[in-house]
Amino acid sequence: MKILVVNPGSTSTKVAVYLNKTALFVTNLRHSVEELSAFPTIMDQFDFRKQLVLNELNRNGIALQFDVVIGRGGLVKPIPGGVYEVNEAMKRDTLNAMRTHACNLGGLIARDLASSIPGCHALIADPGVVDELDDVARVTGSPLLPRISIFHALNHKAVGRRYAANCDANYEDLNLIICHLGGGISVAAHRKGRAVDVNNALDGEGPFSPERAGTLPAGSLIDLCYSGRFSREELKNRISGQAGLAAHLGTTDVPEVISMIEAGDKHAELVLNAMVYNVIKSIGAQSAVLKGQVDAIILTGGIAHSDYVVSRIKESVSYIAPVIVYPGEDEMEALAMSAYEALNGILPINDYK
DSSP, X not given: OEEEEEEEOSSEEEEEXXXXXXXXXXXXXXXXXXXXXXXXXXXXXXXXXXXXHHHHXXXXXXXXXXXXXXEEOOSOSOBOSSEEEOOHHHHHHHHTOSSOOTTHXXXXXXXXXXXXXXXXXXXXXXOTTBOOOOGGGTOOXXXXXXXOOOSOHHHHHHHHHHHHHHTTOOGGGXXXXXXXXXXXXXXXXXXXXXXXXXXXXXXXXXXXXXXXXXXXXXXXXXXXXXXXXXXXXXXXXXXXXXXXXXXXXXXXXXXXXXXXXXXXXXXXXXXXXXXXHHXXXXXXXXXXXXXXXXXXXXXXXXXXXXXXXXXXXXXXXXXXXXXXXXXXXXXXXXXXXXXXXXXXXXXXXXXXX
16 A cells, blocks of 8 residues: 655645555655745645645656545544545635644645545545544633634644553553643643543643743733734734744744753743643643543653653653653654555544535
8 A cells, every 4th residue: 555645834845655554755845934935825835835745756756656645634623533535525624724724735735636646545634623522621711712622633643542552552442641742732631532621732722832822811811912012913923933932032942942041041941941830730630631540641742852841741740640751743654554544444534524
């Protein structure tokens, strides 16, 4: 089974070719700010990014002959986790998505490429809008503002299954707290294969992160909105993009912050410790969701490479459950394995409606 994986990110397009479970080719095509500034919207980048994929395959002598093309899922409507065929309904909702992100191009490129290959499937798996919240987790103090689920679902599900396989268990039989530590931070309670509670890690709540503000004081935020100091778009950037470590310290690079701390910068130390503190609080809250019955706490994402961060989290939460660290993320492998298992009948291919 030959699998093509396409993963558009904010400043890159990752491409991989797998034969069954073996990676034959993996590359990361980076895009400069100047290069992307030629396109008024992310959707305008479609032809540019698709052609880059085709050029890269051609440059490496890889024929456009695949059983499946799987793309990174976009910010469509809330759906349960799993593998989905990219159909007309998904294409429509992606083109009209309320939130803008390069991931919205993944399924569209997969569908376009697959349509030119006889018998080829176009799939996505575990997009960021996976919603498996318990109903009680959605309700806030205002009916105008229910909680929503936007998180690193692909990596959460992948490391959950990885841990289960290492324990000779099924992900669907375990209670896990999974914490993705990256540019955004998401902390979820996974109960028997469902993320029943998780923060909106894109632009809403939870711990602040290298580039996102997380939960903010509501009254003060409203006052800031009406202060006249910022436009709507500028305020959006102050929540996601120019927020978190970036706003406090001028960098999103945790190793750089740690170097600042080692050089005696007490403010940097306070801010990074505060980020870790908020992660610890969120893990504690999710342990209550699972009624203390937690098989493991899993730390993943790029920041999980940091001993400074990981050691402090472990010190505070290891009494809850064993802390397992899977640093980094391999979205390409996770997508490829989802495609492989879907076409081999291990995972169902869901119909997006």
